[in-house]
Amino acid sequence: VVLNQSPDFGVPISFLLDGKGRLAAIYRGPVSFEKLRDDISQLDSSPEQRRDLAIPFSGRWNTAPRNLLLQSVANVFKEGGHLEDYERYAKMDIVLKDQARQMASSPEERKRIDQQVGDMQFNLARTLQADGQTEKAIQHYKQGLTVKPDDALAHYFLGQILLSNRQVEAVEHFQHALRTNPQLVAARIQLGKVLRIQGATDEAIEQFRRVLMEYPESVEAHFNLGVMLTSQGDLEKGIRHLQQTVQLKPKNLQALM
Numbered sequence: 001v002v003l004n005q006s007p008d009f010g011v012p013i014s015f016l017l018d019g020k021g022r023l024a025a026i027y028r029g030p031v032s033f034e035k036l037r038d039d040i041s042q043l044d045s046s047p048e049q050r051r052d053l054a055i056p057f058s059g060r061w062n063t064a065p066r067n068l069l070l071q072s073v074a075n076v077f078k079e080g081g082h083l084e085d086y087e088r089y090a091k092m093d094i095v096l097k098d099q100a101r102q103m104a105s106s107p108e109e110r111k112r113i114d115q116q117v118g119d120m121q122f123n124l125a126r127t128l129q130a131d132g133q134t135e136k137a138i139q140h141y142k143q144g145l146t147v148k149p150d151d152a153l154a155h156y157f158l159g160q161i162l163l164s165n166r167q168v169e170a171v172e173h174f175q176h177a178l179r180t181n182p183q184l185v186a187a188r189i190q191l192g193k194v195l196r197i198q199g200a201t202d203e204a205i206e207q208f209r210r211v212l213m214e215y216p217e218s219v220e221a222h223f224n225l226g227v228m229l230t231s232q233g234d235l236e237k238g239i240r241h242l243q244q245t246v247q248l249k250p251k252n253l254q255a256l257m
Contacts, residue, residue, distance in 0.1 A: 018043045024050070070096060071120065083131055090124045118148025126157065134161050152181035159190060167194055185211055189220050201228055219249045 121144030230238030
């Protein structure tokens with residue numbers, strides 16, 4: 001017999017947590033002292049033993065129990081704005097997936113799990129980045145890249161974080177992103193800007209020209225090219241790009257100046 005039925009929640013309802021704050025039991029309705037005492041005595045049981053204690057009768061499992069859907073729980077916390085809980089459950093999900101990876105029966109299964117771990121690390125990093133927790137975000141981007149090393153967007157977003165005080169490292173990540181996805185214009189623009197700041201003007205000009213080959217209406221590419229070409233003495237071409245900047249974005253005060 002296969003049963004898949006969850007009883008309704010009622011009042012009163014009680015929850016039993018173990019010493020690490022993890023949910024061990026749910027009591028729908030009044031709970032006796034004897035039942036509570038017995039459950040407390042089982043808190044150190046293995047997950048398999050707890051599973052067998054949770055069902056109302058003995059029997060044989062037809063399939064192996066699945067892992068908890070911690071990613072779904074994490075996403076609920078994220079949507080509700082509870083970032084601490086989101087981070088905690090996301091990390092637990094990553095640990096479970098890493099354990100599954102070590103037990104994978106084939107390279108294909110291991111690769112599939114790697115993709116999942118990488119995506120979870122990147123999602124966590126993006127959330128922490130948006131919340132201003134940059135060091136944590138950097139850590140999770142790098143952890144994700146160990147299992148998913150050619151994720152262009154992850155390299156790009158990591159490069160963005162590193163721009164403020166680790167420009168050399170930022171350049172490496174922008175370049176890696178473009179090797180993986182040459183059409184990632186945002187990474188090419190950022191790379192051009194950093195190269196310009198570092199004084200690598202010719203390389204920066206090349207990056208912005210490549211942007212305009214794909215996206216001839218890129219305001220940032222026209223503006224940066226105009227500034228650099230003008231500073232090199234190529235006034236005709238520089239002014240042409242600055243005029244194009246103003247045409248595309250009339251309120252660009254920098255180009256007008």
